[in-house]
Amino acid sequence: MSPDKSFERPPLPPDFDDSRARERRSDPAGWRFDENERAGVWRAIAERRDIRRFRTDPLPEQLLQRLLEAAHQAPSVGLMQPWRFILIRSEQTKAAMQALAARERLVQADHFDGRARQYLDLKIEGIREAPLSICVCCDRDSGGPEVLGRHTIPDTDLYSTCLAIENLWLAARAEGVGVGWVSFYQPADLSSLLGLPEHVVPVAWLCLGYPDERPSRPGLEAAGWERRRRLDEFIFSERWGDLLSKPNPQTVVRSPNSEHVEQPDWWRRLAAEVSPGDPDAAVRVRDASDELVKPIGSLGGLETMIERWAMATGGPPPREPHAGILVFAGDHGVSKRGVSLYPARVGAQVAAAAARGETAIGVLAEALDAELIVADIGLAGARISALTDRRVADGTADITSGPALSPEQLRGAIESGHALADGLAKRCDLIVLGEIGIGNTTVAAALLAALTGLTADAVCGRGTGLDAQGLERKRSTVKAALEANTPDRSDPLECLRRLGGLELAALVGALLAAAAARRSRLLDRGAPLRRTRAQPCAHRTRARAATRPAPAPRRRQRRRARVPAHRPCSPTPHRDAPL
Numbered sequence: 367m368s369p370d371k372s373f374e375r376p377p378l379p380p381d382f383d384d385s386r387a388r389e390r391r392s393d394p395a396g397w398r399f400d401e402n403e404r405a406g407v408w409r410a411i412a413e414r415r416d417i418r419r420f421r422t423d424p425l426p427e428q429l430l431q432r433l434l435e436a437a438h439q440a441p442s443v444g445l446m447q448p449w450r451f452i453l454i455r456s457e458q459t460k461a462a463m464q465a466l467a468a469r470e471r472l473v474q475a476d477h478f479d480g481r482a483r484q485y486l487d488l489k490i491e492g493i494r495e496a497p498l499s500i501c502v503c504c505d506r507d508s509g510g511p512e513v514l515g516r517h518t519i520p521d522t523d524l525y526s527t528c529l530a531i532e533n534l535w536l537a538a539r540a541e542g543v544g545v546g547w548v549s550f551y552q553p554a555d556l557s558s559l560l561g562l563p564e565h566v567v568p569v570a571w572l573c574l575g576y577p578d579e580r581p582s583r584p585g586l587e588a589a590g591w592e593r594r595r596r597l598d599e600f601i602f603s604e605r606w607g608d609l610l611s612k613p614n615p616q617t618v619v620r621s622p623n624s625e626h627v628e629q630p631d632w633w634r635r636l637a638a639e640v641s642p643g644d645p646d647a648a649v650r651v652r653d654a655s656d657e658l659v660k661p662i663g664s665l666g667g668l669e670t671m672i673e674r675w676a677m678a679t680g681g682p683p684p685r686e687p688h689a690g691i692l693v694f695a696g697d698h699g700v701s702k703r704g705v706s707l708y709p710a711r712v713g714a715q716v717a718a719a720a721a722r723g724e725t726a727i728g729v730l731a732e733a734l735d736a737e738l739i740v741a742d743i744g745l746a747g748a749r750i751s752a753l754t755d756r757r758v759a760d761g762t763a764d765i766t767s768g769p770a771l772s773p774e775q776l777r778g779a780i781e782s783g784h785a786l787a788d789g790l791a792k793r794c795d796l797i798v799l800g801e802i803g804i805g806n807t808t809v810a811a812a813l814l815a816a817l818t819g820l821t822a823d824a825v826c827g828r829g830t831g832l833d834a835q836g837l838e839r840k841r842s843t844v845k846a847a848l849e850a851n852t853p854d855r856s857d858p859l860e861c862l863r864r865l866g867g868l869e870l871a872a873l874v875g876a877l878l879a880a881a882a883a884r885r886s887r888l889l890d891r892g893a894p895l896r897r898t899r900a901q902p903c904a905h906r907t908r909a910r911a912a913t914r915p916a917p918a919p920r921r922r923q924r925r926r927a928r929v930p931a932h933r934p935c936s937p938t939p940h941r942d943a944p945l
């Protein structure tokens with residue numbers, strides 16, 4: 367080498383740092399991307415959104431692979447790479463996850479009190495529509511017993527997993543792929559659904575697909591739920607400063623019993639007839655409404671309802687839907703505990719009046735030219751000729767001292783409800799379901815407490831108008847029923863046998879039959895006797911009369927306040943019917 371020629375460093379192999387100290391000193395920011403590339407990154411960060419509405423078109427495999435690569439390039443403590451990805455395309459698994467999310471959504475409604483209705487109107491997931499879900503898990507054992515940097519902060523593996531998720535999220539945004547993070551579930555339930563071992567934590571359920579919305583700001587901000595705060599409210603200098611904003615209320619998480627439950631064959635046969643809904647049909651309906659000259663979503667809950675109709679049946683509602691109304695009447699052994707203002711025999715009288723068309727449902731059936739069947743599924747006492755006789759037993763046993771039903775009675779009631787609805791489904795587009803029976807709000811409250819983990823106090827209301835003492839009696843009755851039956855919510859069918867009424871079991875069968883026949887279902891939820899006597903169930907007929915005014919808000923407000931459990935269960939009757 368000639369002495370007057372300075373050394374030229376040979377190029378390094380790829381993957382080695384090729385920069386020189388001189389360069390770094392003279393241009394400390396020289397590691398940045400060029401201007402256009404930077405703009406892309408900033409844009410991905412600013413315009414990443416949580417997506418809840420999806421097209422059903424599948425994602426190209428190669429693109430999915432790239433997104434997973436993006437996640438896999440995340441930083442991780444000690445380079446332990448604790449993330450694991452479970453790709454979920456099975457409709458069954460997605461449906462099961464959606465059921466977990468739906469339950470948790472109801473349970474959490476109780477925490478928002480004054481905002482429960484607004485909360486329940488928010489769309490919080492798109493599990494069924496999205497063609498792909500990814501459960502991102504953290505394997506807490508990966509990296510061996512001693513992971514560099516994790517010694518004092520064991521949760522750094524969870525932090526690392528979140529970073530993988532964010533990588534995927536940003537890359538997906540750049541590729542025009544929507545990602546929605548769903549956290550409405552009890553982790554133990556999800557672990558059980560996906561067969562996760564003890565040392566694996568489900569960190570996120572992500573819905574992925576092409577978005578069927580292109581939001582420019584967070585959905586919760588657009589819905590007026592929460593707003594983005596100013597950055598300078600979050601920056602302190604040197605020491606922790608006073609926070610100007612209050613933290614959000616914490617949600618209570620209970621640990622469920624999620625043992626695997628073997629269901630009887632007859633039940634599995636009925637359940638297997640129900641096919642998952644048709645998200646394509648829902649998207650087609652949404653596409654059609656997007657063609658209209660109107661602001662997006664301007665028809666509010668009506669648009670959601672029509673999408674749900676399409677999801678359930680495969681198409682939009684017919685112009686003149688023909689409704690069939692099926693009301694099951696049954697008596698409850700628990701009614702002798704003084705949980706209702708009325709004696710048990712009134713149930714049979716109301717059922718007879720309903721069959722004669724003298725109750726509100728009779729009037730509505732006539733006005734809508736709907737077929738009305740009032741079935742005796744388990745009344746006590748003499749049989750009434752006006753009722754369709756499907757009596758399985760003379761009422762249920764008292765749930766404060768043991769199970770309401772024997773296994774045979776449970777099966778009998780479910781199969782009878784199934785058979786009746788199956789017949790009706792052949793003639794109707796819409797199956798409207800209801801029940802009659804003294805004491806059934808107590809039974810429904812006990813069942814709700816068993817299935818959600820809510821307390822007896824939270825689920826009991828005044829029903830037909832109990833006074834304070836009566837309400838206290840009802841709460842103690844529900845507590846006693848829960849103690850006597852020790853229901854395990856991972857086995858809903860057994861919960862129904864131990865706590866439920868015959869009419870609730872028949873409703874379950876009817877719902878299965880209607881779903882199997884791909885008919886829309888409209889379920890009357892709430893205090894049956896009071897409503898049967900006095901309240902016109904406008905929401906029962908809304909599929910037909912969707913343009914009619916909703917029931918007066920004041921009345922609904924009052925009922926919500928009187929029956930706390932209705933808050934999670936009857937959010938906005940005219941908007942959120944379980945079609």
Ligand SMILES: Cc1cc2nc3c(=O)[nH]c(=O)nc-3n(C[C@H](O)[C@H](O)[C@H](O)COP(=O)(O)O)c2cc1C
Pocket residue numbers: 414415416417418489490491547548549550583584585586587
């Ligand atoms: C850990 C985590 C869990 C979330 N869980 C849900 C959820 O269950 N349902 C939902 O609709 N959004 C969920 N989100 C999305 C947030 O609501 C959303 O990120 C936030 O409102 C900001 O909106 P943006 O992501 O569109 O900017 C979750 C987000 C994170 C980070």
